[in-house]
Amino acid sequence: MDIRHLAYFLETARLKSFTRAAESLYLTQPAISKAIRQLEEELGATLFDRIGKRIELTDAGRVVMEQAQAITQSFSSLSAKLGDLAELKSGQIRIGLPPMVGSSFFPKVIGAFHNRYPDVTLQVFEDGAKKVESDVADGLLDIGVVVLPHSFDVFDSFQFAEERLNLIVPASHALSGASSAKLEELAQENFVFFREDFTLHDRIINECLQAGFQPRIVYESSQWDLISEMVAAGLGVALLPETICRQASGKAVSVVPLEEPAIWWRLGVIWRKDRYQSYAAREWISFTREWLGGTPVEEGSGKR
Template sequence: MELRHMKYFVEVVNLKSMTKAASKLFITQPTISNTIKLLEDELDVTLFHRFKNQIYLTDAGEAFFFQCKEMLKMYDNIPNDLSNLLEMKSGHLKIGIPTIINIRKLINLISQFHESYPNVTFQLFENGSKKIENDVYYGDLDMGITVLPTDTKIFSTFSFLEESLKLVVHKNHKLADKHMIDIEDLVNEEFILFNSDFYLNDKIINICRNHGFNPNVIFETTQWSFIGEMLLNNMGVCVLPEGILELLDSDLTAIDINEASMKWELALIWRKDTIVDSLTKNWIKFIQENVLLND
């Protein structure tokens, strides 16, 4: 079945006449008749009823007519759709973001981008950095935000944020009145952590071990809301990045930690060895320019 055969068929239906369709298309009527017969044989259906020199669509003909119109419309839109993609006017981006970050700035950037390119759509996937890196590697995400360091043999990176990590406790916790604590002050504390999909989990456990103890982890999760509720019930302590502190309930307090390695650096990552399309390139450029502009 060829595209021109569908065009012939649609023209016959629109004009309700093979003769008129042949005239409009500048072809012979036998060509039209043979095309209709060819389509009927290929589809193994009857497309038209014929009665007193008139033609009427069968049920199968109605269904085929609808499909032909849709396919021809899609074909006609190909040049415009490709132009929009090449000029970054349309497309879809899948971005992985850690559950643990304050996404207000990212949402603001997406909003600005959307104003200029309303036909570009986004999907945000919240996960731990390890899962995000894995999904970017296997192509399930176009890009992601992760904690550095990462494997620069695999990923291109754009570092955009470095933050201190703070101890967060309930205002009635015994450490709440301190302005700064040492890691050793946490030996007997119960820890609430993000799970092992998060590099922050590894970081906190390793820092504690470097200071001579294994943290007593009573709860692990992927959800910030669960951690927040447990802290509000004074069920333990948690280490969180500075940027998320503005989202904390007023009954929670943040304390500085006297440890040089208690910080993290975030970066946008994407695969090095794949062809990056125009939309992704321009989104990365937009992020780079606006993050630097707003610093």
């Protein structure tokens, strides 16, 4: 059933004239008559009594008019809601953020996006980057922030940050105040790590193994500030990105540049290649790419 035919029928019933309905709808009278005839054939009922030049609704016509009004109103409401989505007056986006990334990079972005699109709801889920990547792949999240590289077969993305990991040690540590440190110098140290669902957990272990030792992990956490507090308390040392180190400095810890090897922390926004993205999600991707100065991620561009 064509929704337009119902609209033509309602206008004809309101004006009680094919001619006036055609004029009102900027159509020809034959077009209106044909649409009504097709509607009658489809419903198997006569909708108008033709009395000379006058027309009146039949009993079937009155029933159809009542239902047609409800149908066209619902269709108009649906069109309006879809229009709101297209114009970003409403919508919902599910975003995955690792905790230290969310607090360091996204409060201002989220605030600016909300100011521009106040009726778009952002649902933020805080998890480690490995869990975020898995949830985007499974469709549980629309968009995620992860530590690069990622699977290029599954995701589209852009990169917005690239930093080195630095060493943080207690203020009383022998390396406190040093101009730099080598990873191999830390073979006998206790380490405070991010949990296993964080990409940095495996990344640092692999780097330590390549440096010739298995790191002795005494504590794991999902919170960078708790990690820095544990270091300040003398529980061990930790490797944290430059952004986090700047926030951790002054808390009875010393930040030492890690020179050999340089361990890179590269952040990107990812979304599924083969999944439909809502208007709101597409605008969030465009908005954050511009806000954060995002750049394309090329396959094989990862750094050690």
